[in-house]
Amino acid sequence: MATPPTGGTPPIRATPPTRAAITTDAAGAAPPRPAAATVWLTGLPSSGKSTLARALAGRLRAEGRRVEVLDGDEIRTFLSAGLGFGRRDRDTHVRRVGFVAELLARNGVLALVPVIAPYADGREAVRRRHAASATPYVEIHVATPVEVCSVRDVKGLYAQQAAGEISGLTGVDDPYEEPAAPELRVPAQHLTVAESVAAIHAHLDERGLV
Template identity: 60%
Template sequence: MVVSPGSCDCGVTVLLTGLPSAGKTTIAFLVAERLRDAGHRVEVLDGDAMRKTLSADLGFDREGRHENLRRIGLMAEVLARNGVIVLVPVVAPYAESRDAVRRRHTESGTAFLEVHVATPVEVCAERDVKGLYAKQRAGELTGLTGVDDPYEVPKEPDLVIPTVRQSADEAASLLMDLLKEQRFVA
């Protein structure tokens, strides 16, 4: 992580990682709205949207997931390097892939924060926003992260958000507090 001295109008990439239906995208869009209302330049690079465009050619095997995050990480790094606060809600199940994105940011002197949206798989399966858990149970889907494909929990994230104990607004406030604490926003 690169911490900027004092309050600044500098960019940062905030990678929100967690299981499918953990609440990553909801939190990202709530924070983005608050940041825009405060006059900040902000982008949300949602993993699902990126899969339909930037990474439409990729599969969901380990290599495809790694390449997907590499592409999104590159885009986020360029935006953050140019003063944008970039919120990246993606599953990003593998530590190696997340570490590669962090390294790229570090090498370019660009700020990077990792946030683990820590929602138990049982809660994610109840939410099942996209119907993935139902498809997996019905045998229509394999390789679901946290069920039959691994999710490597971040070892030292900059923030852990346990969404089962908080509302989406409270979770967004935790992330806003981190951005203030790290002096990316006032």
């Protein structure tokens, strides 16, 4: 073997990984990783979307899954700042969230998206983006009726709308186009959070996504 010149730097050689560092199955191939997906929870304000997404994320992380929750309010702060609540801006917001979700899911992260996405064409655009990259996409309709949501009124939006302080509230004085054929419809007003999460988890399990 050649000896490096005096005072020089020895060449760097890659060290092959030890057998203990390589995990393979009996056939010698790396074990498959569970498929990632975007799970979009659509529904009215105060329907329970964020509560279910956070609870589902906790269960999935306990099972060792890589999960991110793309909360609509946080995305508006950091990615959609300056957008309003007219139809065009709402669609732009939904498409931006869909882009981030598909990017995460395509790279092995389960993306949970509790975002209203009130218009069918906006949701369909997100579905098409996922289909184009063969990335699994699951639409969950959290189907809590407006009468129940307005009583919950987690953010006080229904009270503000009733008082004339805001307008354009989805499901009240702005349209909410219910999904015609979601992968799963959850009547959250009749279920506990744990029961709703179990229903979503069971659906994902049936599809081989968890």
